[in-house]
Amino acid sequence: xxxxxxxxxxxxxxxxxxxxxxxxxxxxxxxxxxxxxxxxxxxxxxxxxxxxxxxxxxxxxxxxxxxxxxxxxxxxxxxxxxxxxxxxxxxxxxxxxxxxxxxxxxxxxxxxxxxxxxxxxxxxxxxxxxxxxxxxxxxxxxxxxxxxxxxxxxxxxxxxxxxxxxxxxxxxxxxxxxxxxxxxxxxxxxxxxxxxxxxxxxxxxxxxxxxxxxxxxxxxxxxxxxxxxxxxxxxxxxxxxxxxxxxxxxxxxx
Amino acid sequence: xxxxxxxxxxxxxxxxxxxxxxxxxxxxxxxxxxxxxxxxxxxxxxxxxxxxxxxxxxxxxxxxxxxxxxxxxxxxxxxxxxxxxxxxxxxxxxxxxxxxxxxxxxxxxxxxxxxxxxxxxxxxxxxxxxxxxxxxxxxxxxxxxxxxxxxxxxxxxxxxxxxxxxxxxxxxxxxxxxxxxxxxxxxxxxxxxxxxxxxxxxxxxxxxxxxxxxxxxxxxxxxxxxxxxxxxxxxxxxxxxxxxxxxxxxxxxxxxxxxxxxxxxxxxxxxxxxxxxxxxxxxxxxxxxxxxxxxxxxxxxxxxxxxxxxxxxxxxxxxxxxxxxxxxxxxxxxxxxxxxxxxxxxxxx
Numbered sequence: 001x002x003x004x005x006x007x008x009x010x011x012x013x014x015x016x017x018x019x020x021x022x023x024x025x026x027x028x029x030x031x032x033x034x035x036x037x038x039x040x041x042x043x044x045x046x047x048x049x050x051x052x053x054x055x056x057x058x059x060x061x062x063x064x065x066x067x068x069x070x071x072x073x074x075x076x077x078x079x080x081x082x083x084x085x086x087x088x089x090x091x092x093x094x095x096x097x098x099x100x101x102x103x104x105x106x107x108x109x110x111x112x113x114x115x116x117x118x119x120x121x122x123x124x125x126x127x128x129x130x131x132x133x134x135x136x137x138x139x140x141x142x143x144x145x146x147x148x149x150x151x152x153x154x155x156x157x158x159x160x161x162x163x164x165x166x167x168x169x170x171x172x173x174x175x176x177x178x179x180x181x182x183x184x185x186x187x188x189x190x191x192x193x194x195x196x197x198x199x200x201x202x203x204x205x206x207x208x209x210x211x212x213x214x215x216x217x218x219x220x221x222x223x224x225x226x227x228x229x230x231x232x233x234x235x236x237x238x239x240x241x242x243x244x245x246x247x248x249x250x251x252x253x254x
Numbered sequence: 255x256x257x258x259x260x261x262x263x264x265x266x267x268x269x270x271x272x273x274x275x276x277x278x279x280x281x282x283x284x285x286x287x288x289x290x291x292x293x294x295x296x297x298x299x300x301x302x303x304x305x306x307x308x309x310x311x312x313x314x315x316x317x318x319x320x321x322x323x324x325x326x327x328x329x330x331x332x333x334x335x336x337x338x339x340x341x342x343x344x345x346x347x348x349x350x351x352x353x354x355x356x357x358x359x360x361x362x363x364x365x366x367x368x369x370x371x372x373x374x375x376x377x378x379x380x381x382x383x384x385x386x387x388x389x390x391x392x393x394x395x396x397x398x399x400x401x402x403x404x405x406x407x408x409x410x411x412x413x414x415x416x417x418x419x420x421x422x423x424x425x426x427x428x429x430x431x432x433x434x435x436x437x438x439x440x441x442x443x444x445x446x447x448x449x450x451x452x453x454x455x456x457x458x459x460x461x462x463x464x465x466x467x468x469x470x471x472x473x474x475x476x477x478x479x480x481x482x483x484x485x486x487x488x489x490x491x492x493x494x495x496x497x498x499x500x501x502x503x504x505x506x507x508x509x510x511x512x513x514x515x516x517x518x519x520x521x522x523x524x525x526x527x528x529x530x531x532x533x534x535x536x537x538x539x540x541x542x543x544x545x546x547x548x549x550x551x552x553x554x555x556x557x558x559x560x561x562x563x564x565x566x567x568x569x570x571x572x573x574x575x576x577x578x579x580x581x582x583x584x585x586x587x588x589x590x591x592x593x594x595x596x597x598x599x600x601x602x603x
């Protein structure tokens with residue numbers, strides 16, 4: 001069997017096994033509260049028929065896109081600057097490390113007070129969750145850069161902005177992309193927490209709303225499944241970045 | 255830099271696309287405005303999908319059906335903290351909300367400019383135990399775990415009041431705080447021994463066959479008040495006519511709900527479908543079995559009732575006792591219940 005077929009077949013087998021175990025476990029426990037895979041599929045079908053699934057997926061992707069892209073636009077330049085200028089690093093790094101471990105859930109009250117319950121509040125929470133991994137990885141990328149690139153560049157008489165554009169940024173790029181990939185995972189991860197704010201659309205909202213709706217745990221799990229599947233697609237997309245020459249040189253050969 | 259250019263283009267297109275989709279699907283940017291004057295801004299009224307707040311969606315629905323426009327923007331929340339934060343933080347966007355009576359009083363004590371202008375309901379709470387448990391009277395709760403919706407929930411006070419009648423104190427039970435939507439599952443898994451909150455979450459355990467009523471609020475504390483309509487003082491100062499219209503609407507739709515069982519069933523149907531996103535069977539159940547499980551007439555705030563809440567809450571250590579009826583209530587909006595007439599409204603079949 002060639003590798004391609006194996007790459008499709010193996011995950012399929014894992015999936016079928018997982019669903020079987022899930023189904024049998026629910027049946028054996030005799031619980032009529034926790035849904036079987038079949039119930040979840042029916043729940044998803046119901047959402048599709050009501051036209052809600054597309055709406056919710058779009059809403060969540062909208063919030064994550066804006067929050068995440070804002071985080072990249074702020075995080076990458078900030079990280080590069082902090083990595084290069086020692087005094088800036090000394091001044092800001094402790095502050096960043098203090099803010100970094102605070103969960104977005106803890107920021108929910110602040111987000112509501114500042115932004116109300118419009119889309120800005122969840123976007124802000126997603127921004128907060130993803131800006132720190134990006135900043136820190138960009139910072140580390142510059143600090144860990146091989147000195148030999150710098151010396152060579154200086155021998156050629158490069159300095160200032162030119163040095164930054166031609167040497168520092170390209171050298172740091174592979175590590176920055178890795179940071180961005182992790183941050184995208186985090187951004188998608190916090191979508192449920194971010195949508196706990198009283199917005200009225202989104203996959204996170206779907207889960208919270210289903211809890212309010214009585215015994216609709218099929219919809220809770222349907223929301224989880226959708227978040228997982230979209231997370232998979234996002235990861236596949238970001239992996240494509242590694243195909244670019246600017247990134248690929250920075251990775252090992254395996 | 256091929257990578258950067260590709261990324262910039264792809265991401266810009268993606269952002270524009272997803273924003274347009276979100277605007278079209280969820281924010282109705284491109285929908286034609288129907289009825290009412292275009293762009294008319296209405297204020298928000300916060301509520302939770304519980305029967306204590308039923309008059310909020312019913313008022314909105316009846317008004318929209320009869321006049322063809324929004325009297326206010328009903329804003330549904332999933333939990334108390336978010337609703338409270340929105341009310342405190344953004345009173346311009348949401349100057350009114352249905353809120354727990356002791357929580358409103360506590361906010362007043364803490365300096366929030368909040369006034370209770372009307373009640374939301376009467377009764378409509380219960381203490382539920384698992385049907386197989388050995389709890390048959392208040393005394394059996396000794397040493398058991400009881401879930402309440404929050405520190406400032408009146409359900410906590412009703413437990414306190416009943417324990418006192420049975421010669422016990424709050425220390426004889428273990429109180430845990432839990433969002434009402436999580437309570438049925440907690441009772442089913444028997445991780446708590448008893449649960450209490452507003453409907454329909456209590457009725458749900460009965461409907462699903464594992465809950466048993468220990469007592470209904472109406473039987474142990476007749477006229478029990480859990481939630482009230484509270485308004486920010488700035489709105490009372492600046493938008494008196496709008497607030498008056500809201501209060502009149504709430505009072506009238508309360509009468510409408512209580513007018514007949516047919517109205518109750520209609521309300522269960524349109525509220526469950528359009529506002530609460532619950533199974534209509536659940537609301538029909540709690541609005542009819544028994545019919546006086548929760549009622550919506552007699553909603554003017556009365557001094558002796560609030561003084562009892564105040565006294566109990568102070569004894570229970572929830573309130574300081576620094577705010578009094580005239581501080582946290584403005585009863586000038588609430589009409590005399592005997593003069594309120596239900597709107598002439600029937601749901602189109």
